Amino acid sequence: MTARPIAVVGASAAGLAAAETLRRSGWRGPLTLIGEEPHLPYDRPPLSKQLLHGAWEPEKLRLRTEEQLAPLDLDLRLGTRATGLDVATRTLTLDGTERLACAGIVIATGVAARTLPGADRLTGVHTLRTLDDALALRDRLTNGGTPAGEAVAGGGGPRQLVIVGNGVLGCEAAAVARELGHEVTVVGIEETPMAAAVGTDVGTLLAEEHRARGVRLVTGAVDGFDTTPADPADGPGPQVTAVRLADGGTPGRRLPADTVLVAIGSRPAVDWLTDPALDTTDGLRCDAYCAAAPGIYAAGDVARWDHPAHGRPLRFEHRMNATEQGMAAARNLLAELAADGPTGTEDGTPAQERRPFAPVPYFWSDQYDLKIQAYGLTAGADRVETPVRDRAGRRILALYGREGRAVGVLAAGLPPRQIRALRAVVADPLPWEEARERIAAATAAG
Numbered sequence: 001m002t003a004r005p006i007a008v009v010g011a012s013a014a015g016l017a018a019a020e021t022l023r024r025s026g027w028r029g030p031l032t033l034i035g036e037e038p039h040l041p042y043d044r045p046p047l048s049k050q051l052l053h054g055a056w057e058p059e060k061l062r063l064r065t066e067e068q069l070a071p072l073d074l075d076l077r078l079g080t081r082a083t084g085l086d087v088a089t090r091t092l093t094l095d096g097t098e099r100l101a102c103a104g105i106v107i108a109t110g111v112a113a114r115t116l117p118g119a120d121r122l123t124g125v126h127t128l129r130t131l132d133d134a135l136a137l138r139d140r141l142t143n144g145g146t147p148a149g150e151a152v153a154g155g156g157g158p159r160q161l162v163i164v165g166n167g168v169l170g171c172e173a174a175a176v177a178r179e180l181g182h183e184v185t186v187v188g189i190e191e192t193p194m195a196a197a198v199g200t201d202v203g204t205l206l207a208e209e210h211r212a213r214g215v216r217l218v219t220g221a222v223d224g225f226d227t228t229p230a231d232p233a234d235g236p237g238p239q240v241t242a243v244r245l246a247d248g249g250t251p252g253r254r255l256p257a258d259t260v261l262v263a264i265g266s267r268p269a270v271d272w273l274t275d276p277a278l279d280t281t282d283g284l285r286c287d288a289y290c291a292a293a294p295g296i297y298a299a300g301d302v303a304r305w306d307h308p309a310h311g312r313p314l315r316f317e318h319r320m321n322a323t324e325q326g327m328a329a330a331r332n333l334l335a336e337l338a339a340d341g342p343t344g345t346e347d348g349t350p351a352q353e354r355r356p357f358a359p360v361p362y363f364w365s366d367q368y369d370l371k372i373q374a375y376g377l378t379a380g381a382d383r384v385e386t387p388v389r390d391r392a393g394r395r396i397l398a399l400y401g402r403e404g405r406a407v408g409v410l411a412a413g414l415p416p417r418q419i420r421a422l423r424a425v426v427a428d429p430l431p432w433e434e435a436r437e438r439i440a441a442a443t444a445a446g
Helices: 013-024 066-072 131-142 168-179 200-212 319-340 416-427 432-444
Strands: 006-009 031-035 075-078 082-086 091-094 098-101 104-107 111-113 160-164 183-188 216-219 221-228 239-246 254-256 259-262 266-268 284-286 291-293 296-298 303-307 312-314 362-367 370-376 383-390 395-402 405-412
Touching (some): 013 319, 131 259, 160 168, 168 200, 200 362, 200 370, 200 383, 200 405, 284 291, 284 296, 296 319, 303 319, 319 362, 383 432, 405 432, 416 432
Parallel strands (some): 006 031, 160 259, 183 216, 284 303
Antiparallel strands (some): 091 098, 303 312, 395 405
């Protein structure tokens, strides 16, 4: 009888970390890595930065080459979509027909970009989630634009780019597009960029930075697009010519655009998980060990799990969390399988106990030459203070609180040693006043 594999669904950073950890932790049985995209696992943060700018080519984003993956002895299924999961039997359905019965499963399918009605049928309207998305937008921006402040060569002109959404992705793409010399307008329902993620004070600093670089910031809700008839030379669908605003803006107001990036957030890729044994509300619900059901674990952007330090379910769309959680989910899955009976771990090492996954979240954002770094939780705070706020020096430090405790800290423009010291302040949420004192000591030590 052929041994059942462990399957990792999602050839992502989280999925790759899970696969490598399974082998490193002693799994000698079959191991299947399933990816919907045709590409080898790649790094996503550079999509909206170095790759979009043209500084990097796709090869530089690869997390592993084929040669580096070879020792894992994977059954690598790229270009394959998981379309169903029977929880009781741990059986995956692939591409609607193939059944794959598994010993265990790690789900790392990430998120999908949200879009606007009808946007996918228009030429010039883009989302930015996958490598192919980024290359398509880069190709569009390459045909027009020069470094900001320089004359446009060759008789061409810069693109009129409207970015719908003023969150992290929209702001990062705006910075790149301005550096490439394009006319950029960012539209957001909220007045302050990234306010939901980092608060008003930090968002205001970012708004000033973007305006100083020539980005136009507009508040309003998008009502639709103006178009011209399809031109086969440009693309298969009607060409976008403007973005229409309503509600938050003047009714009927139009923003001229020949290129649009829809950056209005994402949704967890859980549509294929229809088994009622799973809770897919805002991601795949897991316990503190990243388990969604017996033998089924989740990691990365798709996972919403009980964070032990914060006492509530959380879901992070952050690069570092993807790798760390992929490793944790793999180890805990093997521990469960070992406790249930003989497994494919034949190296003689004793079975490990499952451990709760309790990371200190970390994220960063690069916009122009400004690097923002944050530890802990910055969204959903009920209290925010900015003990360092030097707009002229482009320096800021913000402390975020929830229910009387400090849960997050963010900094930009501070020395690296100070920024690293901030992690300890929110690693285990401290009472607010104690955290303020430690922040003061850390910044004074500069």
